[in-house]
Structures are given as structure tokens and as C-alpha cells.
Amino acid sequence: MSEPLALTLGQKFELERMNRAIDATADPQALRGLAKQLLQAWHSQKAATQWVMRQQLGSPARVPTELCLDTIGFDDPPLPGPDEMEAEEG
Numbered sequence: 001m002s003e004p005l006a007l008t009l010g011q012k013f014e015l016e017r018m019n020r021a022i023d024a025t026a027d028p029q030a031l032r033g034l035a036k037q038l039l040q041a042w043h044s045q046k047a048a049t050q051w052v053m054r055q056q057l058g059s060p061a062r063v064p065t066e067l068c069l070d071t072i073g074f075d076d077p078p079l080p081g082p083d084e085m086e087a088e089e090g
Helices: 009-024 026-057 067-074 082-089
Strands: none
Touching: none
16 A cells, blocks of 8 residues: 655644644533534545445445554544543543
8 A cells, every 4th residue: 555644834834733733622511512523524525435445445444544544544443422521521
């Protein structure tokens, strides 16, 4: 397979800018909204990756999520679910 995915310099700066904005936000409601936006973006990216892989493979079948996640470098453990997050807050 090809080289692992690497962020461009501009993407690295944008990532750092967003990390700092998250760190500076103390409002739980704002952080919750941001988390939902990031979750939507992550799932949109997964769907786009699956679509591209289907196009490249010429197959209408769904590409396994594990293959997509490995390809784009998302091998971190999944985020905690809402119940787990509430348990940590409480």
C-alpha cells in the first residue's frame, strides 16, 4: 500500500489552532456543541473515504470500516459513549 497519510503544514497549523480554541473553552455547553460537530465531521469523512474506496475498487459493496479507518489513520480507540461520558461527569 502507499505511504501513510500525513498532514500538510497548513493542516497542522489549523489543528493546533483548533486545539488551542478547545483548551481555552471552559463552557461545557460550547464543548458539547463542538464535540457534536466533530463527530459529524468524522462520520462524514468516513463516508467519503468509503465512497472513494468503492470508486477505486469498482465495487458497489460497502467497504469494511476497519479498512477505511486503517487507511486514513484512525486506529485510536473509540470515544466513550454518552452514558460513559455522563458517568465521568457525575
